[in-house]
Amino acid sequence: MQPELDTAQFEEILATLREAVATLSPYNLTLYRRGAGEPAVSAKFTYCASRVHDPVSNELARHFFGRDLTGYFEEATPTVCRYGGAFIGFVVPFTHRGDHFCLVGDGVRDTSIDLWQLAALSRQGGTDVFSLFPHVETLCTSTAREVENVARAVSRELSRLSAAAQQHREITESPEPASPDLRDEAEAALVNERLAEIALFLERVERARSLAATLALCADSITTLHPGAKLFAALREDDGANYELTGLWGVPEDLGKLPAASLGVFLDREKLKTTVPFDTPMRAALPGIRANLATTFPLESAGERLGFLSLLDCDLSQNDALVVSMLAHGTGSRMGQVLKEAEQARASSLSGRLLSLTNTLLHVGSKDELYKTILEIAADLLNAAQGSIMLIDKNGETMHIVFTKGITLHIAQCLPMKVGKGIAGKVAQTGQPLVVNDVEKDSRVAMINRPRFKSKALICIPLKLKDKIIGVLNLSDKADLAPFTDADLQLLTSFANLASLMIERTLVLEESVRFEQLSVTDSLTGLYNRRFLKSRIEEELNRSNHQGLNLTILFLDLDFFKNYNDICGHLAGDEALKRTADIIQGTLREMDTVARYGGEEFCALLPGTSKGEALIVAERIRAEIENERFPGEHNLPLGRLTASCGVASFPEDGRTYTALIHASDIALYQAKANGRNQVVAANAPKGEQAPQPAAPPEPPPQPAVARTFDFNSYLEATESLRQKG
Known part of the structure; x- marks a missing residue:
């Protein structure tokens, strides 16, 4: 039975955090505790210590976070919250010496103040937040991403403190260790082997130029240390809605997809980095695999979750799990770098291509010729057979087709469409692009495919000037009848921004007389x-x-x-x-x-x-x-x-x-x-x-x-x- 923590030890935790994490200086810190032996359903987190430099914002934070921190603790990851219309803070759950804690950081505000939320609070008769404006303006500002980075740094430091406390307890409670010269030589050799494999992996992974190569190096290192392990990885797809499951060793390569909402099946706090039975939810997520044990490690880069790595039928000791965790950490870091490098390469290539297209569009004469050139370039970029450009009328309520490809223009120009109606009308109204790969089955559109379209796929991109929507660019029918992809969407969006500028430039030049008026x-x-x-x-x-x-x-x-x-x-x-x-x-x-x-x-x-x-x-x-x-x-x-x-x-x-x-x-x-x-x-x-x-009544004295x-x-x-x- 370990001794209860006292107030001095709570204060020591906060003081250590202040020293270790430099970015904590603008934050108030408040520590809440729930004993690990208490029933979770009834016991709430209670205040135990704080370090406060701004009592006003800390009082608001205690009202907001202090009601019930159980949900934050069960999520087992740092959480960033906005509250009160202007404030932003974080909650970091952790376990220390057997007790459950939540650390709340507050005292900074968002870069913008939500007046409407403040107004709503006032209507409800709540706190007079409006009177806090002069004080709020003196607080440090921060973005959600910056607060999240601070929270993750705090979480890492708390993990280090907890591990150090655990190690200290084990040393003090264990019998006197044997002298170094009596250490088991086999154990020393195993430690050296692990360290050498980690060093070799870190050296090799820096040269990896793709996600596949990075994962392959990680798999080689893990299977070298644990030859009998089965291994698979889950990688986040571009839209973040699903994770693609890929076998790396001892299991089928194509394992399907896992919805993002089901990540807890493998990344539940009790399962993370710990060998657990391969339970029923796991079997349902991976019906093509038979296994008895599973150990899961997150793949993260700069606080961003890219996926996870899972070992099957390999009962890892605490030291083994630590080694694999280090390999997974190095893998996630390199994967983040590979993705960033690929994005930079795509942006550089696209910038060069758009610069060439800009020169082409600048030499176009009339606006009709400009519309034709824009549509031809867009269709060529995506290899599409049909398309149209639609511009919003001055009344802002209707749109007209100004140029087409694969459709009779003079008929299309006689068909005004309401903004908000139909596929293109909804894109014009919301300003959000739309990719549809089956117009009959997609619940967003649910329409019968028209005979003139060879495929059921289409893509609609808003033409924007800053926040002003001036029209819509529509394409359909790829030459190979394939669906449109996210890469098509990104490419056409970049071109649409350029096209919007060219359209506006031409309209300005052609209507100079009207603008003079x-x-x-x-x-x-x-x-x-x-x-x-x-x-x-x-x-x-x-x-x-x-x-x-x-x-x-x-x-x-x-x-x-x-x-x-x-x-x-x-x-x-x-x-x-x-x-x-x-x-x-x-x-x-x-x-x-x-x-x-x-x-x-x-x-x-x-x-x-x-x-x-x-x-x-x-x-x-x-x-x-x-x-x-x-x-x-x-x-x-x-x-x-x-x-x-x-x-x-x-x-x-x-x-x-x-x-x-x-x-x-x-x-x-x-x-x-x-x-x-x-x-x-x-x-x-x-x-x-x-x-x-009639003379008005005298106004009341001011x-x-x-x-x-x-x-x-x-x-x-x-x-x-x-x-x-």
Whole structure:
């Protein structure tokens, strides 16, 4: 019976970890323990020690992790978790001197803060996470991969500590060892043989250039040490959904596949690196093998699981298992390097090929010729007989085929398709590529194959510019009628990125005239900008002067708009500006010109309109803005988002652009000074003013410190925008 660990020993474990793992410096560490002799179904992990430099984040972590760590322990591997909308931490399970422990690391935050999760927490009445923003921003940032690397380094150090403790106990509890000169010579020779085989393997495996060669070297070393062992390996496939089982020695070479969800059959914590009976689940996974014993070792590289290695019918001692574990570790490391080298070689080859294709596409003239060239290159890359390019229309709801291969183009161009409908429509909607090797059996599409297609396989790739999807590239019918592969998908995706850039470049060049027109409009509201307004006013002034016509300018400004932006956010502010623009434009005639003058200011030009007529129009616009419902507007001083307007006419208020703008601007500021939410005419007697609304109630007195944020208003405004978006 070994003695119970005390608090000092718990503290010593944490102090040792701090010294051994340099990357732990930004983390709080909290140790939880459950006695190994206690029933797992009832006993929970309880706090036993901690090293904390940031109590705020540690308190949140204890609420999150401390409820029940049993599930983390049963997984038997380090786990990384995000919680609280901003924080990220890890749990490392381990066994030390017979007791079960979980070490929790916290105190860092993710590189981004999830506002929506924080908002959801606030709605549920939970912790006031929002108030923690200033504190959260001071924490160190880290990615999930970086935290996982730290957790694995901690796990390795804890394993070393546990092994050292076990060795110390065995030495102290065993009888006095015999003197070195009495050591069994056969045992010494066996140790030397093992060390020599490990050294030889490590030297040879560095020269391996393929996964097969790496595994073959590992198998040679293991069977040299254990000639009677049967050996097989499981290697992860590219999609990660399955592991391919391959016999290496004494078993059939083709053993089928193992679903990733079934890895626990061999990699269960109780089975890992330990000789166990070849049980019923193992027999079900490997029906072609008859065995009595199995010992499994993971194949990993830089914390990434690549597969596992399993010895059959070989009862390994603890030292034997340690040797094989070292061989498996060297095999996994080299496999990771081989995969990385192969990926770099593919990327280099693909880069050269894409550079050549770029030169080809740059010399294409018209956009129709570009579409043809893109489709021909794509079909040649994948050896496909049929295909099409589809671009999304300006409305964002439909797509049109702009070029085809193996399909009649003029018929296809007459068939618009809805974004989100059909195979290509779903790819355009989701932005995710789709490889289908049987359109009739694939549950994602489930359609009857069309007679014009020789095979049932197709591949659809979105054409993207950053996050914007502009269309879809479709290919079908390989020349040998073979299915499309993951390699085809990667190759076509890389080319599609280049094709998207070329399409966008050509459209920009061919529509330069249209873009020149767009240069005189405001990108947010779609209204004309100040530069265009100036030229229009000057044109109308010249015409009005020669023909003796009236001309009136309305100058409108949203009241307390800066406050609205501060309270509800810039997204809500932008939406308010767009809705205001729609109200103004919807009230005026087609012959009138309305522009966004700047910020929250709008200016409208009404040719052939007297000041009296313009006052009626201005009042109608003011009233419609007042009656419009804007999220969060109840927090404004007037309780509503309103507008003030100044009106100036030619010729009585000025005969030049500058004079009219100045007169309407003075009238606008007079409206502001009079209490806002009203229309004022320039230089007009009291009787000519537009009818004013009833005076609003006095706003409640504001506190001495200005309110900078109202979280309920933020939620209301942003939720409204999300529903619209």
